[in-house]
Amino acid sequence: MNDNVTKIKERLSILDVVSSYVELHKAGKNYKGKSPFTTEKTPSFYVSPDRGMYYCFSSNQGGDVFTFIEKMEGVDFKGALAILAEKAGVELVQEDPQKRDARDTQYVLIEDATKFFFQQGVNTKGAQDYVLDRGVSGKTIHTWRIGFAPDAWRSLREHLQEKGYTDAQIQSAGLIKTADGGKEPYDVFRNRIMFPIADNSGRIVAFSGRTLSQDKETPKYVNSPETEFYQKSDILFGYDKAKQSIRKFDFSILVEGQFDLVLAHQAGYSNTVAVSGTALTAHHIELLQRLSNRAVLALDSDRAGIAAVKRASGMMLARGMDVKVVNIEDGKDPADIIKEDSQRFKHMVGEALHVVEFLLSVLKRDLKDDRTYKLQVREEILPILARMPNRIDREHFENVIAKALETTKEGIHFEVERLNEEGKGEPADEYRAMAQEPVQTNTRYEDLVTYFLVMRDLLLSSDRKTLGEALEKHLQTLGITEEIHSDIGRRNKLAFTLEEEFSAYSDRQLREELSDRLTECARLMARRRAADIRSRIQEAERRGDSDDIPALIGEMTDSQHQLHITITL
Known part of the structure; x- marks a missing residue:
């Protein structure tokens, strides 16, 4: 986890962040409210301040404060980082423009182009009049940063060059074209009302320009070409x-x-x-x-x-x-x-x-x-x-x-x-x-594994740590490990349910419950292993490898014995 993420999580409680989107009420150690992702009458959205996690039972999704902001704001992790950094008052380290990578430089360049077009719109009466005549108010012009590309071949290029950008950078942003015959590159947008197009987090990544020319041969709209950070198929305007x-x-x-x-x-x-x-x-x-x-x-x-x-x-x-x-x-x-x-x-x-x-x-x-x-x-x-x-x-x-x-x-x-x-x-x-929705394989074995990993974590972080350590030893014996079974989504979902339930159990009741489930899991694993061995025996018979069959039968016998195992915690 990098320093920025750590600082944000130290300063921001997931409860504070989620509460600004969802009305939450105390529910034991957790908080609950109506899902912000679905329309529901009965609250099924839970937040655990202790674990810094949330889970929505109606949509079957959960995560931490960054995941929540990604889903609520429709941004990627980088966008969520920026939003939460502002909320937390954490200043994200910004490198000098010359040291930024090419992608970050492009965002700054596009922002400078947006400011240029907007100022040209303010200063050009014909462009202002056209937009106002279409019924657009001054407030809307500012909100959407609607601007104007002058009727000149290289005005934007010259402006951006003065700010230190190279032709290669400007062309990479889709704002100039290479001229034929060795002439200097020229602006893509000329004599057009300019609409900045933002990505899901609100960063300007492209433009759409509406011509003011009366020439019928002139395309009515010209849009930015696709670039590294602007894919038309990924972005909806607005x-x-x-x-x-x-x-x-x-x-x-x-x-x-x-x-x-x-x-x-x-x-x-x-x-x-x-x-x-x-x-x-x-x-x-x-x-x-x-x-x-x-x-x-x-x-x-x-x-x-x-x-x-x-x-x-x-x-x-x-x-x-x-x-x-x-x-x-x-x-x-x-x-x-x-x-x-x-x-x-x-x-x-x-x-x-x-x-x-x-x-x-x-x-x-x-x-x-x-x-x-x-x-x-x-x-x-x-x-x-x-x-x-x-x-x-x-x-x-x-x-x-x-x-x-x-x-x-x-x-x-x-x-x-x-x-x-x-x-x-x-x-x-x-x-x-x-x-085609993905098919979920929610087998009993997977349910048990998820249950054990959640219970282990809950016990180890409670005053029943000794019981948690005993459970962990049995899980290691059965080969149930974090690396093999790491369905975090299902574990988060179950944690909100079990956290309330297991606190009401006595130690004896909890040991009996865990022992019964460990026994069931061990027997289920034995049945799975027996089925696998049976398939291998059939394959050996099909190939005529009779030498392998006695050893496989021995394995099958061991598996049969495991079908009657009893585990006591």
């Missing part, structure tokens, strides 16, 4: 500002454009995020689902927007998410509607339809021929339905579609099953693995 609200309101709103996003937040929809410069990815969905299982898509209503709805909803439904769609009017986007009447947009979000119902209404609107309509439902909507892992949901919408098509539910169900057989109901390759 996620750093929206994550707490998504958790609070228990749903996210997904929009497409930068103005859609900032105006949504300005109007109070702080649970809004945007995809910037790429299609929605499996990782984007994972980020959203960490905070809530519900999403509302507020995408454009043109053909591209509808296609995006189909793709995004298919991926989300495969993960078991509840997906609704806002019915945006033709030719408008959320920014237009919010600018005209923010309350109207609020009503539209409230009236959002489940994606199946939305797509049915779109096809009905666009296709006048009844047969074509039914065929398109089969081609476009039933594959989405087939991806739903929730059987109750799937059956509900089979009924909805059957009524819409004036056919039988059985007929729709048959088509859905056929699509699954054909593989058309399977998730796309990029998120197929995400849709």
Whole structure:
């Protein structure tokens, strides 16, 4: 554990940190409250100040104060370190800029570029007027640090060079391009309204620029290229500002454009995020689902927007998410509607339809021929339905579609099953693995091992240390060690339960309890060993290695004797 982590843990109690997010109440030696990770009525979230750990029984996850901040703030360990250092008043040692590694230098460079663009926006009336005319307030401009890239070939490059950065560093950050014919490198962003894009911890890592040019050949938006620290598939624009609200309101709103996003937040929809410069990815969905299982898509209503709805909803439904769609009017986007009447947009979000119902209404609107309509439902909507892992949901919408098509539910169900057989109901390759939840092998043997390791730690740290030492000797004899069995998550979970229970046991009761479980574990290990030997005997017979069989039979006999062992602590 490094010095920074040690200092933070010395100054900050996990109880103080968690209490700023969760209302906690005393529960014996621990504290409990409602889970910040799930929606629950009965508190199942426990904090142990003594061990500096937490465990959430409703989501089956736990850890220390750093793990908690990582999950609550959606940051990595480095981000959690920075947040907790500020809370603890610990100054993280920062090296001189010349001695920083390349990655840290890039963050500082990007921050300097952000300040440059923002100041240019303040000083350029045309840029300010454009943003204000779009309905963006001065406060929102400052909050989102919206700026302007001058209509010049090398203004940012020259500014950053004056601050000591090299062309190689500036290009590595995605801010300049190499010119043809030996000319000097030039700025990527020119004559554009600049939106800084932050990572999950709030550090600026990239930009999206909206042109002010009237030239139709000029791309409307230009986004930063991918760099070492900016991967489009990993970052949702606005996620750093929206994550707490998504958790609070228990749903996210997904929009497409930068103005859609900032105006949504300005109007109070702080649970809004945007995809910037790429299609929605499996990782984007994972980020959203960490905070809530519900999403509302507020995408454009043109053909591209509808296609995006189909793709995004298919991926989300495969993960078991509840997906609704806002019915945006033709030719408008959320920014237009919010600018005209923010309350109207609020009503539209409230009236959002489940994606199946939305797509049915779109096809009905666009296709006048009844047969074509039914065929398109089969081609476009039933594959989405087939991806739903929730059987109750799937059956509900089979009924909805059957009524819409004036056919039988059985007929729709048959088509859905056929699509699954054909593989058309399977998730796309990029998120197929995400849709398949890992299988947990929660065997009795693993349960017993976890129980013993937790009890050993509890006893060794209590006034029953002698009993803990006796248990440890038996565990060593059985070959149960920290290195072999180190499922920390399961141990933390069980510790919160056992800590309250074992204090009520007398020494005699506890010895009997442990002896019974040690006996059960030893016999179970003997059965496992016997099964392994039996397989080896069968393999030896198959290979014709008769010389090995007598020794294996001897091992089998020993294992049979162990099936009747009794351990007394």
